[in-house]
Amino acid sequence: MRIAMIGTGYVGLVSGACFSDFGHDVVCVDKDARKIELLHQNVMPIYEPGLAELVASNVKAGRLAFTTDLAAGVKGADAVFIAVGTPSRRGDGHADLSYVFAAAEEIVAALDGPAVIVTKSTVPVGTGDEVERIVARIAPDKGITVVSNPEFLREGAAIEDFKRPDRVVVGSEDEGASEVMRGIYRPLSLNQSAPVMFTGRRTAELIKYAANAFLAVKITFINEIADLCEAVGADVQEVSRGIGMDNRIGRKFLNAGPGYGGSCFPKDTLALLKTADDAETPLRIVEATVQVNDSRKRAMGRKVIKAMGGEVRGKTVAILGLTFKPNTDDMRDAPSIAVIQTLQDAGAIVKAYDPEGVEQARKMLKDVEFTASPYAAADGADALVIVTEWDEFRALDLTRMKGLLNRPLLVDLRNIYPAGEALRAGFELVGIGKG
Numbered sequence: 001m002r003i004a005m006i007g008t009g010y011v012g013l014v015s016g017a018c019f020s021d022f023g024h025d026v027v028c029v030d031k032d033a034r035k036i037e038l039l040h041q042n043v044m045p046i047y048e049p050g051l052a053e054l055v056a057s058n059v060k061a062g063r064l065a066f067t068t069d070l071a072a073g074v075k076g077a078d079a080v081f082i083a084v085g086t087p088s089r090r091g092d093g094h095a096d097l098s099y100v101f102a103a104a105e106e107i108v109a110a111l112d113g114p115a116v117i118v119t120k121s122t123v124p125v126g127t128g129d130e131v132e133r134i135v136a137r138i139a140p141d142k143g144i145t146v147v148s149n150p151e152f153l154r155e156g157a158a159i160e161d162f163k164r165p166d167r168v169v170v171g172s173e174d175e176g177a178s179e180v181m182r183g184i185y186r187p188l189s190l191n192q193s194a195p196v197m198f199t200g201r202r203t204a205e206l207i208k209y210a211a212n213a214f215l216a217v218k219i220t221f222i223n224e225i226a227d228l229c230e231a232v233g234a235d236v237q238e239v240s241r242g243i244g245m246d247n248r249i250g251r252k253f254l255n256a257g258p259g260y261g262g263s264c265f266p267k268d269t270l271a272l273l274k275t276a277d278d279a280e281t282p283l284r285i286v287e288a289t290v291q292v293n294d295s296r297k298r299a300m301g302r303k304v305i306k307a308m309g310g311e312v313r314g315k316t317v318a319i320l321g322l323t324f325k326p327n328t329d330d331m332r333d334a335p336s337i338a339v340i341q342t343l344q345d346a347g348a349i350v351k352a353y354d355p356e357g358v359e360q361a362r363k364m365l366k367d368v369e370f371t372a373s374p375y376a377a378a379d380g381a382d383a384l385v386i387v388t389e390w391d392e393f394r395a396l397d398l399t400r401m402k403g404l405l406n407r408p409l410l411v412d413l414r415n416i417y418p419a420g421e422a423l424r425a426g427f428e429l430v431g432i433g434k435g
């Protein structure tokens with residue numbers, strides 16, 4: 001199959017590289033000339049484990065190419081995937097579809113024969129219908145069809161998720177288009193028997209939002225249970241374990257923490273609420289989730305202040321982990337931003353260390369001293385705060401840390417340190433949901 005991937009970000013680049021690894025011919029297109037230039041030099045514009053090797057081997061095999069020229073990239077393609085961003089629209093929280101529609105117009109104008117346009121970006125219900133209208137307006141006779149194929153990969157484990165997904169969802173109203181999609185995903189279903197679920201296009205679009213909203217609800221639920229644990233003297237990790245062993249509930253997404261962030265959950269829950277409003281079917285559980293999560297991030301900053309005795313003016317806080325989760329450089333809507341802002345608003349001085357996120361963090365955080373190691377962050381600080389659970393924070397030399405800190409206070413917003421270990425090293429430990 002010949003595939004064009006429009007948008008070479010976290011989703012487009014990983015999807016394009018994995019499709020080429022399956023044996024398809026893939027051209028990745030991006031209008032950001034810097035990204036394409038870097039990719040030509042085999043430098044990854046984003047951090048994702050294993051991606052550089054995957055890209056290099058498929059470029060070498062002649063199956064993967066990069067260009068800024070969309071018209072050239074889509075020529076002769078069986079399928080053109082749209083994987084551009086769909087951020088929140090400024091002001092109202094609706095998904096901003098301007099990038100999707102602009103890409104669709106360019107694709108339709110450039111295609112020289114029948115092809116399937118596949119929306120991989122997360123888009124509200126009805127977006128496929130709108131793309132179909134673009135086709136009808138610009139090129140009704142080229143044999144172009146439109147399907148939805150939302151992406152479920154997680155940053156930090158994106159290649160594994162793409163190659164061994166729990167499921168692939170395809171929303172299609174056209175048998176010929178479904179056949180092309182079957183061909184594209186055949187290598188995956190052959191090897192790993194990942195179920196490819198075919199459904200209606202509007203249903204596929206909604207599945208993506210419903211999935212993200214459900215996961216956001218699950219995280220927020222356990223976060224509120226964590227607060228209750230603190231109030232009544234229970235341990236949220238044990239509660240999670242106790243409920244997660246029930247298969248109807250499941251163990252995943254039950255780690256209490258500083259609130260969800262990232263490039264998907266915050267914007268997708270908001271966009272789903274807008275869709276629900278427009279359809280006059282309010283989703284009250286999702287509304288509550290959004291509100292609870294929003295206030296939680298600053299509450300985590302206040303939790304640190306409380307642990308430090310209620311007054312942090314002029315005191316130094318060392319933050320470990322800035323990205324919204326480990327193994328990515330993505331800082332979009334990371335909880336660390338609100339935590340740091342709250343500390344700075346209260347007059348604290350912030351030093352921070354992150355293994356991959358500093359380049360992006362510099363653009364979003366003011367007056368933060370970024371350090372080259374966790375120990376440099378701790379040097380002279382009055383508290384050590386773990387915000388993102390990077391592996392390298394799991395086995396810190398606590399004795400060395402204690403020697404560097406003014407006060408051996410560890411606020412562990414991810415519960416990665418067992419109380420015994422921290423206490424033995426002479427630390428005061430404040431975790432999440434540890435009553």
Ligand code: NAD
Pocket residue numbers: 006007008009010011012029030031032035070083084085086099102103120121122123151152153154155263264
């Ligand atoms: P991103 O911002 O990392 O990448 C989008 C890319 O599209 C950018 O490089 C941009 O330059 C390019 N672009 C925009 N308009 C273009 C055009 N007309 N032609 C060519 N290139 C264009 O975004 P992302 O994180 O990869 O997300 C893409 C979509 O996938 C979003 O809808 C997102 O919600 C969804 N999604 C993301 C994830 C994730 O973990 N990041 C997971 C599942 C779904």
